[in-house]
Each structure stands twice: as C-alpha cells, then as structure tokens.
Amino acid sequence: MPRRRWRSFNGHRGGKLKVSVIGSGTMGRGIGQIFAQNGYDVNQVDVDQTALNMAEKSILESLNKLYSKHAISESPEDILKRINFSDSMESVRRSDLVIEAVFEKLEIKTDTLSKISDTVDKDVIIGTNTSSISINFLSKYVRNPERFLGIHFFNPVPIMKLVEVVSSELTTEFYLKKASDLLVNVGKDPVFVKDFPGFVSNRVLMPLIREAILVFEENVANARDIDKTFRLGMNHPMGPLELADFIGLDVCQDIMEVLYINYGDPRFKAPVTLRNFVNSGKLGRKSGEGFYKYEVKK
Numbered sequence: 001m002p003r004r005r006w007r008s009f010n011g012h013r014g015g016k017l018k019v020s021v022i023g024s025g026t027m028g029r030g031i032g033q034i035f036a037q038n039g040y041d042v043n044q045v046d047v048d049q050t051a052l053n054m055a056e057k058s059i060l061e062s063l064n065k066l067y068s069k070h071a072i073s074e075s076p077e078d079i080l081k082r083i084n085f086s087d088s089m090e091s092v093r094r095s096d097l098v099i100e101a102v103f104e105k106l107e108i109k110t111d112t113l114s115k116i117s118d119t120v121d122k123d124v125i126i127g128t129n130t131s132s133i134s135i136n137f138l139s140k141y142v143r144n145p146e147r148f149l150g151i152h153f154f155n156p157v158p159i160m161k162l163v164e165v166v167s168s169e170l171t172t173e174f175y176l177k178k179a180s181d182l183l184v185n186v187g188k189d190p191v192f193v194k195d196f197p198g199f200v201s202n203r204v205l206m207p208l209i210r211e212a213i214l215v216f217e218e219n220v221a222n223a224r225d226i227d228k229t230f231r232l233g234m235n236h237p238m239g240p241l242e243l244a245d246f247i248g249l250d251v252c253q254d255i256m257e258v259l260y261i262n263y264g265d266p267r268f269k270a271p272v273t274l275r276n277f278v279n280s281g282k283l284g285r286k287s288g289e290g291f292y293k294y295e296v297k298k
C-alpha cells in the first residue's frame, strides 16, 4: 500500500498524512478504519477507554472480514498498526485532517471543535460528522472557519460509498476540494450540499420513515409487508422500517425533532409509535428490538 505524503496534498508539511478522528463510536471507528486501510496514519481518540477498546476490536473484526473476502490485500494486523488509540486531545496536535464524530449533543460538539481548533495548525481541515446540527452555527467555534466543513458519512462507513460534503457560508473552495480529494482517495464518492437541516439524505428519508410508521400505526399493513412493498416494488435494498431499526429509532426521533424545529413542517413530526418505542427502550437493532427482533452481539 503506497504511503500518502502531505506534499501531494498542500505541498508544505512533510511526512506521512495523519488523520485524527475524535469520537470512536459507531461512526468514528469506521472513519478511522477507512483511512488506515488506505495507508494513512490514524489517531483514534475517545474520552472513554471502553469505547477505544471496542473500537480496536471492531476495526480488527471488520478488517478480518474484508481480508477473508479478498476485498483488501494488506494484513489486518499491519493496517491496525497504523492506528494509534488515544484518550488525549493532545495527540491531535500534528494532524493534517481532523474529523469530529462525538455524540450529537450541541455542547459536546462545540466544546470538542473549540479544543480541536485550539490544538491544530490553522490550515488543518476540520470536519464534523454531524447529522443534524448547522455547519454555519458550529463554524463559530472553529478558528479560521474557512477550513471547516461537514463530512457526513453513512453507516456502516467501510461499506457505504456516499459522503455528504457540507459547506458553511465561510468554507472556501480550496478546503472543499482538498477534503473531497481525500475522501475520493479512501474510496468515497462525495456529493456537495448546502447547510440546510437534514442536508439531502435525512431531509428526504425521514418523511418516508415517518409515513411508513404512520401506515404501521394505522394497521394498513404489517411491518414485513410495508418493507416488502419498498424492496420489491421500488427496488430499495431495505424497507423504511428495517432501515429505521438499522439507523436506531432514537437517532431517527432526534433527527425528526431537529427537522421539525427547523422547518416547522408536520411532515417531519415524530409519530407517537416511534416515541413509545424509544421511551420503552426499543431502539431497533442495537437494543435487540424495534419493528423487528434481533440477536444482540455481546
């Protein structure tokens, strides 16, 4: 695997490119993995040591799976050696690109972004993986906001090719191009979107999921038949209820709330059934039950 050099990126920082990922949960660990898989040095950060241990385990598992299917040729152990797992923000200092993937909570995001931009050089690209918070709003917490943008990956990150690249009013073409080149280098296929709530993906997807839940609520059809309608009738790989379970019903509810507050349109209002499921701990795949039942991996 050829080692990528900063020289080919902006021409003035020597050595191997280092990508830091802050937050090592579902998304952060996938983001770290794809950069390591493609020859970058990765600094995988989390405040929670358990999350870091789980990230290491799950990245190795995912790499092993890809290796056994011949989707990668380098050994998983060698790829893993490029990832430094750390619970210290100091480790971010010498990065060339930093991607924030912490909890979708405003205070945690703004605090993390301030710390990142206080720590790295002023020309280092800073991206946020937020699903719903305004990039313009978050850019107030980043020094030199022309290098700040939304880099919205999809779950599971190693598999899904799409990334929504979201510019604020202050992001410059220079940094948009650099970020999108990096994403292409790790096998992603970006789309460019403006900073509107839900971007393109969730703005269009959430009303579909919401309507499917209402159809379920009104007993028009059962969950299997609702999903089958979309799989067989529209050629969707997953029906809307299966997809909601996969995303996480709590996550869907949070996104609907943000869309409803921002657009004030009832087509985004979280249905009662969704709220009841979330309140009773039925969060979809991750909790073992949502619209369907699942085996939960320990």
Ligand SMILES: NC(=O)c1ccc[n+]([C@@H]2O[C@H](COP(=O)([O-])OP(=O)(O)OC[C@H]3O[C@@H](n4cnc5c(N)ncnc54)[C@H](O)[C@@H]3O)[C@@H](O)[C@H]2O)c1
Binding pocket: 022, 023, 024, 025, 026, 027, 028, 045, 046, 047, 048, 051, 101, 102, 103, 104, 108, 112, 129, 130, 131, 132, 152, 153, 154, 155, 247, 251
């Ligand atoms: N899950 C998805 O399908 C999905 C898809 C696209 C975007 N996103 C977005 O990605 C981000 C992360 O989501 P996730 O599903 O990976 O969440 P998650 O809950 O799985 O992981 C978040 C991680 O951030 C860590 N963290 C919290 N505060 C921190 C801090 N101050 N410094 C370092 N680490 C910290 C937590 O310990 C946790 O491990 C969110 O903004 C979410 O909206 C999620």
